[in-house]
Amino acid sequence: MTFQNTLEFAQQLDAEDKLAKYREEFHYPQVNGKDVIYFTGNSLGLQPKRTQKFVDDVMKDWRELAVEGHFYAEKPWWDYHERLSKSLSKIVGAHPEEISVMNTLTVNLHLLMVSFYRPTSKRYKIICEEKAFPSDQYMLQSQARFHGFDPKDAIVEVKKREGEHFWRTEDIIQKINEVGDELALVLMGGVNYYNGQVLDIQTITAAGQSVGAFVGWDLAHGVGNIALKLHDWNADFAAWCSYKYMNSGPGNAAGIFVNQKHLNKKDIPRFEGWWGTKKETRFLMQPEFDPIDSADAWQLSNPPILSVAPYLASLELFEEVGMEALIEKQRKIVAYLEFVLHQIDKEVESTFEIITPEDRGCQLSVFLHGEGRPLFDYLMKNGVITDWREPNVIRLAPAPFYCSFADMYNFGQILKEGILQKSATVS
Structure with missing residues (x-):
């Protein structure tokens, strides 16, 4: 599949996603009055409503x-x-x-x-x-x-x-x-x-x-x-x-x-x-x-x-x-996240290095060369809950039960805005 880094394309992927309805099965924290983009299911999964x-x-x-x-x-x-x-x-x-x-x-x-x-x-x-x-x-x-x-x-x-x-x-x-x-x-x-x-x-x-x-x-x-x-x-x-x-x-x-x-x-x-x-x-x-x-x-x-x-x-x-359906979506959503990261990388003066090999599950670990903790803080303040590891790695885990393809696109836009704001402040 040829991906596109547009909201319309991401929404189309969500419309085709057989598991999309399961987003409604979970509770989401909110930041600035909106459901967060949650990338830390590899640390603590969201709470199912039926719990x-x-x-x-x-x-x-x-x-x-x-x-x-x-x-x-x-x-x-x-x-x-x-x-x-x-x-x-x-x-x-x-x-x-x-x-x-x-x-x-x-x-x-x-x-x-x-x-x-x-x-x-x-x-x-x-x-x-x-x-x-x-x-x-x-x-x-x-x-x-x-x-x-x-x-x-x-x-x-x-x-x-x-x-x-x-x-x-x-x-x-x-x-x-x-x-x-x-x-x-x-x-x-x-x-x-x-x-x-x-x-x-x-x-x-x-x-x-x-x-x-x-x-x-x-x-x-x-x-x-x-x-x-x-x-x-x-x-x-x-x-x-x-x-x-x-x-x-x-x-x-x-x-x-x-x-x-x-x-x-x-x-x-x-x-x-x-x-x-x-x-x-x-x-x-x-x-x-x-x-x-x-x-x-x-x-x-x-x-x-x-x-x-x-x-x-x-x-x-x-x-x-079933695990088969979860893994099918997992592979697709992680691939789309990887595509979005590469697209944003082309648009900003930073270098993202994905250190997760092809043998992977739900996680991408990314070196943010030239970036530091302030970028992570910006993401958190703007509704992206992710994980920071020293010196400059963020771990992104789009769990297929509750993450959407639109989340991946919106994350890319917030990430780009955080980098550009920092660059503008420095200059």
Whole structure:
């Protein structure tokens, strides 16, 4: 398709968009009396309007049933989280029994590392990407220290090539083979938070396992964003938060994937709690842990229903639309945003460098050469909510559920006006 940088063309794309009606399913912040152009679904998704009812239903059940809500609510609390597994399994490419919803992302990664980081005196090293998200760095460092290793020795970072802004799959595989029989675990972000790159999860998983390591994935920026086939790709485990592309609300309950081959094992190392025991025997208060035959065995405590309810509300939307349709629009709207950026670049005396490679999801990370924080501030004051990363990168994530093609055009015009105003002030 040949794009045009005009409002009429953008509106025509919106008229043809089968998902356009879903914009009305979300609440938008307002700036200057208008709905914002929202580019930060990669940090916190907008609130679905139907979320309120799901939360209100829980509050009503708590008010009217109290403890009996565990068993007699319309959606009983004791198995509430199980309602999410089927929908999530479609989104991540897994079997429902390989999915559980519990805790938050870094807590879940720590718990999963109990099972999948089992270092020995020889096999103890962990491979991750350089400058992984800070929480992942802290987690890996603390895990290495907990097991008595120096993080500087135990953690091996795969670096980008000089002058490049993305990782090459062959470099990751080369590093895996280089570490070889010293490698205990590969744990990387499936979609990099900074540059938006989607790593080759299938190939990297196979490479790590070929040298005897476990392979897991932080999919905070992947779930609800890209096509995933975790079971078919044979990943050992994965974890993700729910508040970015999944729109479940700030800090809400997270999800895990544990490959079927690791389920129904009593001898797997694992921190265990009451809610991981089989439902049939849970209330018998037996002294021995009897794990559920699913990823729910990694649960420790009963799920926080008021945190899980908004997740279920959002998953209802994903069920209606399906990942295939979301990804189809995502590719088109990101391509149009990229086109708009290049067109504006030609019209102003600045240079935009898109550092996100073609292997990408919903995000474009852009170097604004010659521009600084004042341009970001201008965008925010004029109704564009985006993300700033030092020294001069903005991250733009046009989530297909609630961003429009007209948003992309209007953003380009606001961006151009901000640059031209700065230039006029300087001159």
